[in-house]
Amino acid sequence: MLARALLGLVIATVVAFGAFVAWQWRGELPPATASAHSFDPGIVAKGAQLAAVGDCAVCHTRAGGKPYAGGFPVETPFGVVYGTNITPDRDTGIGAWSEEAFRRAMREGVARDGAHLYPAFPYDHFTRLTDGDISALYAFLMTREQVSQPDRPPELSFPLNWRIFAAAWQLLFLDKGAWRNDPAQSAQWNRGAYLVEGVGHCGACHTPRNRLGAEARDRRFAGGEGEGWSAPALDAASPAPVPWTADQLYNYLRRGFADQHGLAAGPMQPVVADLARAPEADVRAIATYVATIIGPRDPADRKRQTDAALAFAQQRAVTVGDVTRATTGAAPADTHSAGKALFDGACATCHRSGGGLPVSRPVPLALSTPVNESDPGNLLRIVLDGIHPAPGRRGPIMPAFSGMLTDQQIVALADYVRSRYSRGPAWPNVAAALAGVRRAQTLREAP
Amino acid sequence: MTVLNVNGKQHEVHADPRTPLLYVLRNDLALNAAKFGCGLGQCGACTVLVDHNPVFSCLTPISALEGRYIRTVEDLGTIDKPGPVQRAFIEEQAAQCGYCIPGMMMRAQALLEKNAAPDDAQIRAAMAPNLCRCGTQMRILRAVHRAARLMTVELQGPVKEAQK
Amino acid sequence: MNAPLTTPTRRMFVATGGALVVSFALAPHGALAQAAKPNVPAQPKLPGSLGKAPVLDAWIGIGGNGGITVFTGKAELGQGIMTALIQCAAEELDVDPAAIALVTADTERTANEGYTAGSHSMQDSGTAILNAAAQVRAILIELAATRLNLTANQLHAKGGAIVADDGRSLAYKDLVLGQELHRAAQPQSPLKDPKSYTVIGKPMRRVDIPGKVTGAPMYVQDLRPEGMLHARVVRPPNYGAELVSVDIATVEKLPGVIKVVRDGSFIAVAAQGEFQAIEAMNMLASIAQWRKVASLPDEATIHQFLTRLPAQDEVIANKGSPAQQGTHVVNAAYTRPYLAHGSIGPSCAVALYKANKLTVWTHSQGVFPLRASLANMLQLRPEQVHCIHVEGSGCYGHNAADDAAADAALIARAIPGRPIRVQWMREQEHGWEPFGPAMASSVSGAIDGSGRIVSWNYAVWSNTHSTRPGGPAGNLLAAQYLARPFQPPAPKEIPLPDGGGDRNAIPLYTIPNEHVVDHFIPQMPLRVSALRGLGAYHNVFSVESFMDELALAAKADPVEFRLKHLDDPRARDVITKAAQEFGWKKGETRPRGQGRGFAFARYKNSAAYCALAVDVTVERETGEVHLGRIVAAIDSGQAVNPDGIRNQIEGAIVQSASWTLYETVTFDRTDITSRDWSSYPILRFPQAPESVTVHIIDRPGEPFLGTGEAGQGPTAAAIANAIADATGARLRDLPLTADRIKQAIGV
Ligand code: FES
Numbered sequence A: 001m002l003a004r005a006l007l008g009l010v011i012a013t014v015v016a017f018g019a020f021v022a023w024q025w026r027g028e029l030p031p032a033t034a035s036a037h038s039f040d041p042g043i044v045a046k047g048a049q050l051a052a053v054g055d056c057a058v059c060h061t062r063a064g065g066k067p068y069a070g071g072f073p074v075e076t077p078f079g080v081v082y083g084t085n086i087t088p089d090r091d092t093g094i095g096a097w098s099e100e101a102f103r104r105a106m107r108e109g110v111a112r113d114g115a116h117l118y119p120a121f122p123y124d125h126f127t128r129l130t131d132g133d134i135s136a137l138y139a140f141l142m143t144r145e146q147v148s149q150p151d152r153p154p155e156l157s158f159p160l161n162w163r164i165f166a167a168a169w170q171l172l173f174l175d176k177g178a179w180r181n182d183p184a185q186s187a188q189w190n191r192g193a194y195l196v197e198g199v200g201h202c203g204a205c206h207t208p209r210n211r212l213g214a215e216a217r218d219r220r221f222a223g224g225e226g227e228g229w230s231a232p233a234l235d236a237a238s239p240a241p242v243p244w245t246a247d248q249l250y251n252y253l254r255r256g257f258a259d260q261h262g263l264a265a266g267p268m269q270p271v272v273a274d275l276a277r278a279p280e281a282d283v284r285a286i287a288t289y290v291a292t293i294i295g296p297r298d299p300a301d302r303k304r305q306t307d308a309a310l311a312f313a314q315q316r317a318v319t320v321g322d323v324t325r326a327t328t329g330a331a332p333a334d335t336h337s338a339g340k341a342l343f344d345g346a347c348a349t350c351h352r353s354g355g356g357l358p359v360s361r362p363v364p365l366a367l368s369t370p371v372n373e374s375d376p377g378n379l380l381r382i383v384l385d386g387i388h389p390a391p392g393r394r395g396p397i398m399p400a401f402s403g404m405l406t407d408q409q410i411v412a413l414a415d416y417v418r419s420r421y422s423r424g425p426a427w428p429n430v431a432a433a434l435a436g437v438r439r440a441q442t443l444r445e446a447p
Numbered sequence B: 001m002t003v004l005n006v007n008g009k010q011h012e013v014h015a016d017p018r019t020p021l022l023y024v025l026r027n028d029l030a031l032n033a034a035k036f037g038c039g040l041g042q043c044g045a046c047t048v049l050v051d052h053n054p055v056f057s058c059l060t061p062i063s064a065l066e067g068r069y070i071r072t073v074e075d076l077g078t079i080d081k082p083g084p085v086q087r088a089f090i091e092e093q094a095a096q097c098g099y100c101i102p103g104m105m106m107r108a109q110a111l112l113e114k115n116a117a118p119d120d121a122q123i124r125a126a127m128a129p130n131l132c133r134c135g136t137q138m139r140i141l142r143a144v145h146r147a148a149r150l151m152t153v154e155l156q157g158p159v160k161e162a163q164k
Numbered sequence C: 001m002n003a004p005l006t007t008p009t010r011r012m013f014v015a016t017g018g019a020l021v022v023s024f025a026l027a028p029h030g031a032l033a034q035a036a037k038p039n040v041p042a043q044p045k046l047p048g049s050l051g052k053a054p055v056l057d058a059w060i061g062i063g064g065n066g067g068i069t070v071f072t073g074k075a076e077l078g079q080g081i082m083t084a085l086i087q088c089a090a091e092e093l094d095v096d097p098a099a100i101a102l103v104t105a106d107t108e109r110t111a112n113e114g115y116t117a118g119s120h121s122m123q124d125s126g127t128a129i130l131n132a133a134a135q136v137r138a139i140l141i142e143l144a145a146t147r148l149n150l151t152a153n154q155l156h157a158k159g160g161a162i163v164a165d166d167g168r169s170l171a172y173k174d175l176v177l178g179q180e181l182h183r184a185a186q187p188q189s190p191l192k193d194p195k196s197y198t199v200i201g202k203p204m205r206r207v208d209i210p211g212k213v214t215g216a217p218m219y220v221q222d223l224r225p226e227g228m229l230h231a232r233v234v235r236p237p238n239y240g241a242e243l244v245s246v247d248i249a250t251v252e253k254l255p256g257v258i259k260v261v262r263d264g265s266f267i268a269v270a271a272q273g274e275f276q277a278i279e280a281m282n283m284l285a286s287i288a289q290w291r292k293v294a295s296l297p298d299e300a301t302i303h304q305f306l307t308r309l310p311a312q313d314e315v316i317a318n319k320g321s322p323a324q325q326g327t328h329v330v331n332a333a334y335t336r337p338y339l340a341h342g343s344i345g346p347s348c349a350v351a352l353y354k355a356n357k358l359t360v361w362t363h364s365q366g367v368f369p370l371r372a373s374l375a376n377m378l379q380l381r382p383e384q385v386h387c388i389h390v391e392g393s394g395c396y397g398h399n400a401a402d403d404a405a406a407d408a409a410l411i412a413r414a415i416p417g418r419p420i421r422v423q424w425m426r427e428q429e430h431g432w433e434p435f436g437p438a439m440a441s442s443v444s445g446a447i448d449g450s451g452r453i454v455s456w457n458y459a460v461w462s463n464t465h466s467t468r469p470g471g472p473a474g475n476l477l478a479a480q481y482l483a484r485p486f487q488p489p490a491p492k493e494i495p496l497p498d499g500g501g502d503r504n505a506i507p508l509y510t511i512p513n514e515h516v517v518d519h520f521i522p523q524m525p526l527r528v529s530a531l532r533g534l535g536a537y538h539n540v541f542s543v544e545s546f547m548d549e550l551a552l553a554a555k556a557d558p559v560e561f562r563l564k565h566l567d568d569p570r571a572r573d574v575i576t577k578a579a580q581e582f583g584w585k586k587g588e589t590r591p592r593g594q595g596r597g598f599a600f601a602r603y604k605n606s607a608a609y610c611a612l613a614v615d616v617t618v619e620r621e622t623g624e625v626h627l628g629r630i631v632a633a634i635d636s637g638q639a640v641n642p643d644g645i646r647n648q649i650e651g652a653i654v655q656s657a658s659w660t661l662y663e664t665v666t667f668d669r670t671d672i673t674s675r676d677w678s679s680y681p682i683l684r685f686p687q688a689p690e691s692v693t694v695h696i697i698d699r700p701g702e703p704f705l706g707t708g709e710a711g712q713g714p715t716a717a718a719i720a721n722a723i724a725d726a727t728g729a730r731l732r733d734l735p736l737t738a739d740r741i742k743q744a745i746g747v
C-alpha cells in the first residue's frame, strides 16, 4: 500500500521533472550571416540611443577594457556573473547571432546555443521591448567594433552553476510580454514608463529582490542594491528629504546634479554619463514617469515635506560664522564634539554655507539622500572613496577620506553628520556598517 | 593644545584644532616641503604621510592627528644625504618649477612602502590624485620606477621603512 | 645660493666678498650708463642684452674669497635658466660651475632685462653673460700678464686662475682687487672655439633641484621673515563688481586678525596665522555686499562674438597674387578657447613697507616693469620700490604673479613695518588670472596638379597677448578696484617679428602666392594676457592641421608634403630626424581607431625648430583619446644644457596635450565658472602619453635659440592630425574633447 503510494509519488516527480526539462529545452539557432553594412544608419542611431538609456556598456565592459567586450563583474548573492562579449566577433562575441537569436535572448533569456542565461542579464525587463527597439539594438551592436575576448565563466556556487537552475528561475519569475501603455496617462508618461520598465531596467537595482534573486513584484522600486551600494527607494518610501520633482529628476539624470538633492555618485555616475548622450526627450519622459511614483502622492504632503526639509536645511546649515565662532567659544556645546571638530576642520571648507569659497558648492547636507537613508552604507562609501569625475571631464571632486581619517574618526563624523543633518533616528551601529563596507571593498579589490 | 608626531618628533601645537595640518607644518614647524595648491583635495601639492597613507594635509585638521604618525619630505632625507626617492628625482632631473614635487615624492613613497615593484599602470593610478602643470609627468614616472629600484637595493628597503 | 630672506646688500657681500660689485649695484643704472658712456661706441651693438648694462661688473663679479657672482636680469621660472646661464659663465671663465653664484632679477642688483618671456633668456642673457665672461677672462689674462711680465699668449685661464706656460699661476681673486672689472663691455669678445667647450653642451644637473626635493625654502611661498603677517584678499564676485558695504568691525574681532584693509572695492585682511587669515577672508566674503555689473558674452558663440568686434587689420604677408588659384582648393576655420595658466601654486608675494621704501619679493616675470607699475599705483618714485624675484610655482606666462605683488604692496602700505605675505586661493587664481585669449582663424589654400601649394590665404582674430604691467598701474588687478581706480592702458598688438596674436601666423613653407591678415581685437570681454606660446599655439595648430588637410587633398604623405615645401635646411633636418626616430613609414595602414600625426614649427619663425610625431588610439564608442608614443626633434642652436632642453620640450608636449584635449575656461553671462580643478580639469597621470622622447640636434657655435615655447603648437597639431588619421574625422575646434570626437565619428 505504502509502497504503491511511494511509487506513485516517484513516478509523478519523474514525470513533472521530465515535463520541466522538456519545457525548458531550447534548441540552438543557426548562425547568422548579418554583416555590418546591411543596417540602415537611422536604425543603428536609434539603437545607440536605446543602448545609452540601457547602459549596456556598463555591465558589458570591464574596467579599462574595450566597450561591449564583456568582463564586468556583476555581484549577486549567489556569486559573480560576468558581463558577456556582445561585440559582433563571431567566435567570442555575438557575431554569429541572428536577429532572431538576439530577440530570443532579450525576451526569454536564452542564448543562441540554447543555454539559459542567468537573470543578472535583466531579460525580465528587456522582454518588454518592442520588436522595433530590439531590432535597433541588434543593428547597433552588430555595427560595433569586433573584439575577440572570450567570456569569463560565472563564479556561482554548486549547484547553481547548472544552467537548468536559470531555467527554473525563469519558470518561476520571468513574466514575458511587451509593455502595454496606460491610456489614462500622457504619451510622455507612457514613454517614460516604457523606458524605465524596459531597456532602462531601473528596477534591477531599485527594487528589492527575493531570496531567489528575483525582483519582488509586490515591492516595486522599494529600494534595492547595486554594486554594493544601496539603491534608494523610488516609490513613496523615497528617502530624499525634498520630494523629487520631474525637473529635479531631469537635471539629476541629464547633468548628474540636482540642486535640491546633490550629485550622482557610485553606480549612478556611469548611468548619468550615458543618459547625457540619450535623447533629451527620453530623459524628460523618464523623469516625468518617475516623478509620479516617487515620494508622497498627495500634493499637499509633498509641499509640506518640501518646506519642512528646506527650512530644516536652512536651520542646520553651518555658516562661516558658526565655524569660526566655534573656536571663540560662542557656539552651543555639542554632544558630538569629536565629530563636530572633524567636520569643521575636514568638511566645512566645502560643506558650509556663506563665504566666497569654494565657488562650486555641494548642496546642503540636510538635503542629501545618503545622509537621510536608513543605512549609513552609501555615506560611508562616499566618505571613504570620495567622488571623482571621469578623466579629463568636468565634475565635482570630493577627496577620499580613507586613510586621512581613522575608522574611529569616520564613525564619529558619520554620527555627527547624521545627528546634525537628518531628522531621522541615529544610525544604530555605524562602526559595524563601516567594517562591512571595508570588507566588501577588500573583496572587490582582491583579483 | 595639540601634540603632533611629525617626522618622529613630538610637537606641541597651539593652533585652533580645526587648522589644516598644512598650515601648521609650514608656519608653525617651518617645514616648507608640503605646498598649498588648492586647499580642496584636488591637486595633491600638500600630500604628506599619515600612518603610511598619503593624505591631503590641506584638508586634514590637526584635531584628527593626535597620536598619529606624520611624515613629510623633510623626513625622506637631507640635501647632503637625500633618501632613495629624493635621489631618484634628482637623478632623473624630475622637476621643472618643482612646486608639485614634494607632494609627488610623498605619494610615491607611500606607494613604494606598500608595493616594492609597481608596474607603470600601478604607478599612474597611484599618482593620479597629484597634478603637475609643468608637464613633468614623464620624468616623475621614471623617477618613481628608479626609486623603486633604489629602495629595494638599499638595506633600508620598503619593508623596514614600513616598520619604522 | 638661494636664501631669499637675507637682505640684498648682505647677500652680495656673502656672495662676492668684494666692494666692486656693490659699487655697481649701488650706482643707479642711469649713472652707470653715464660712467660707461665715453668708451662705449654707439655702433656696433653689443651682443645679447649686454647693452642694457654695458659694464662688465654689471654681469660678473669676482670677490676677495674667489667667489664668482654672475648677475642676470632674467628669472628662474622652472625652465632651468639658472643652470644654463651658470654653464655659459663657467665655460668662458674656465671655472667649475659650482664656484659660481648666480643672482637673478633684482631691481637693485641686476641689469634690467625686461621680462623673462618669449624664450628670449638664452638669446639675451645667455649671450650677454657668455660674452661678458669671455671679456672678463681677457682682462684677467691681461692683468696677469702685467703682473708676471708675460704676454697674453703665454697665459691661459684654468680652474679659476691664470696659468703661465712656465707653470706660475695667479688666482682670479688675487687679480681683481678693486674696480678692474668696472669696464665698458666691448662689441667683440674673444669667445672660445665651440669645439673646445667642456661645460656648454654637456648635460649638467640643475642647481635648483636638490633644494626643491628636500624642502629648502626655494619659493616666495616659503618666505617667512620675522614679524610676517598672512594676508588674504577678498576678490569681487565677478569682473567690475563694486563693493557697496562691508562690516569690517565684526571681522577685525576674529581671532588673530590684525587689520582689514579697504580701498574702494579692494578689500583684504591680515592676520597672525594663515588659517586665521583664510577664515577672516571667508567671513568678509560672506558679509560683503557687492554690486555686480559684469556682463560676459555667451560662451557658446564666443568666437562669432569676438570676430564681429571692431578689429585693427594688418596685412602681415602679401606675396604674389592672393587670388585663389590651383586645381584643388581647400578651406578651413579653426578656433581655440580661453586657456588658464593654472599654476599649481596660486600666486603669492611678500611685501614690506618701511621708511618710505617698499620691498617686494615676487615671482613676477619682470621685476623692473612691475616696479614701475607699483610705483605708479602707490605714487612712489621707482627708487622707493625694490622688487626681488623669488621663484614661485611655474607660471607659463603672465599669470597673477604681478597682481599678488600689487595686493601685498597695498596691504603692506596700510600696515607699515610688518612683512605681509599674500597668497591667492585656488578659486581666485582660476577666476582672476589673465587667460590666454580665445582665437579664431580661417584659411584657404590651393594645390596644383603636381601637388604643390600654389596659394595660401590666412586670417587670424585675437585679443592682445600682453596686458603685462610696466609704466601705468592700470594692468595690475587691484589698481582697477581702488577708490581712485587706474584704467588699464589701451591694449596693443605685439609687433612682428615676434608677434602676438599673429605669432607664427605666416607659414615657414615656400608658397608662391601668400596673403596673411592679422585682425587685432582691442575689446577684451575676459581678462587676457600672455600664455606660453601666445598666438603660436593657435596659429601652428591651424597651419599644421591645414598642411595635413592639403596633403590629404594632394594624396601625399604628410612628412614628404612638408619637406616638399621647405627650403630651410635646419627645418628639414628636424622633420627628417623626428620622422626617422619615430619610424614614420609612408602610406603605412593601421587598424581603425589607431592613428599617427606629425607637425612642425619654428617658434616665432626665428627661434627653435621643433618637429614631432604622435601615436594615438581613439576609442570609437566614447571618443576618448589615448596618447601613445611621442617622438620629437628640436634644434635650439647651440645647446647649452641638453637635458634642460629635453625637460622643457617634454613639459611643453605634456602641457600642450592637456590644453589640446581637455581645457576650456568656462563662463556664464556674469561669472567665470571654471574656478578650480574640478571645473577646469587638466591631464592627470593616467592620461599622460605612454612615452615622450626628445632628440636634440645640437648646432655648436650657432646662436642660442629659445626652447621654452617651441613645443606647444606642434603638439596640438600633431594630436589633431593623429586623431584625423585614426577616425577620418578632422576636428578644428580646440579642445579636442572626447565628446566632440565622438560626435564627429558618429555612432
Ligand atoms: S593643496 Fe591639498 S590637494 Fe591641493
Ligand code: FES
Pocket: B095, B096, B097, B098, B099, B100, B101, B131, B132, B133, B134, B135, B136, C078, C344, C393, C394
Ligand atoms: S614641476 Fe611644476 S608643477 Fe610639477
